[in-house]
Amino acid sequence: MIDFASIDFTALMPFILIGFAAQLVDGALGMAFGVICNTLLVAVLGVPPATASARIHVVEIFTTGASGLSHLFHRNIDWPLFWRLLIPGVIGGVLGAYVLSSLHADVVKPFVLGYLVLIGVWLLIRGLLYPPKIAKPKIVAPLAVVGGFLDAAGGGGWGPVVTSNLLVQGGEPRKVIGTVNSVEFFLALAVSAAFIWNLGFAEILGPTLGLIIGGVAAAPLGAMMAKRFSPKVMLVMVGIVLTATSAFGLYRALV
Template sequence: MTLDAIIPALPFVAVGFGAQLVDGALGMAFGVISNTLLISLGVPPAAASAGVHTVETFTTAASGISHVAQRNVDWRLFRRLALPGIAGGILGAYVLSNIDAGVARPFVLAYLAAIGLYLLWRGIRHREPRETTPRYVAPLGLVGGFLDAAGGGGWGPVVTSNLLAQGGSPRRTIGTVNTTEFFLTATVSATFIAQLGWAAFTTATLGLMVGGVLAAPLGALIARRLPTRMLLLLVSAVLILTSLYGIVHALSR
């Protein structure tokens, strides 16, 4: 590959790296960060969305492997999340092809912003939050998978934030949710990839994929090393900011 072919992809590599670094460390936001930055770089919204969904199949695989290597995965929680998440994703994909699910999006985002404020309060008030085993996992996986497919994203914000609100360990919650997301993304994206084939792999898509795969091990390492309180504060900040951005964007249409 020549230098002339590599240079145009570098901005997209940087976008993928930054978005996956946040997503791998905090368990959310690859989609919203990538879409926002790609559009700001001049990529049409439809092309940006298609590219991000294709890339996530690869970045979630790299992120999951990295979290397994860092021992961030709770396998019991993984088993409780995976099948309901996949079922919710299949249902969401079906609904998306028949019904407009965008009407509910502002309400879901408002709920996530409220969860973010709760996690922020927990992080500020408690130096070492008490960790407990989350009770409501399968229904949460079903809802998270459905919203991710029907709403064009949301697995990380919905599932990670709610498991943390139930008292789950931040490091293991983030690692498990990221690892489970690969199976959800692969299921939801299978038809999309089969239809587009190699046509989906534009310069932007390849740049995102390279940057995301490179950042995945570093994101998992950050999740392992950061203190619990800092993880809670960072998750709440990302959740609040991305939810408010989504609300403004949805209401301005």
């Protein structure tokens, strides 16, 4: 049983703010929760990388659930696209969790990050120079498998890989972001189920609880922002966030 009376919420405030900021960006743009949390936890607060990654996976169960419900409320979900992403994404995630558990994802990571930098630059150019043309994405299931696989194997990647590639294919930004965020709940649940079972509820206390509080609080705001931004603005913002976070990750992977 969790004793909430014993929790020092003042000490949790940095983690609450990190969770809030990361989910605000992720809910509005469909990516970067894990990247932002990892960067701030490790680089700013000095949390060990393995510990930070474990906490973020637990937190994403709650934040993606809240984000999915918020996007549902704001009608940001494309249901045919949702079902096309769901099963392949979960299959890819489970395969990534089991197949790559004994391999080093760091070998593949620089190539994936380099690819995402190029995609981010292209989305930025499209948003600034060309009017967005909405079209129904054609390549969905293989993309979901790859996104889920990389997310489980490398500790992140579902949002950057799937959202960015669906936008490149011409998907409506708010629908793509809302749908990808909603599917991510089931992906996070499938990948993290065994991990949460082994941790027990007591591990949710402390910094993890702070990330959950901040992330869940920001989820409705992120969904509302996704609904209100124009496609042009969203393409530019996604391009900036994807390019910046992927370039930073690539730098850290190579150095």
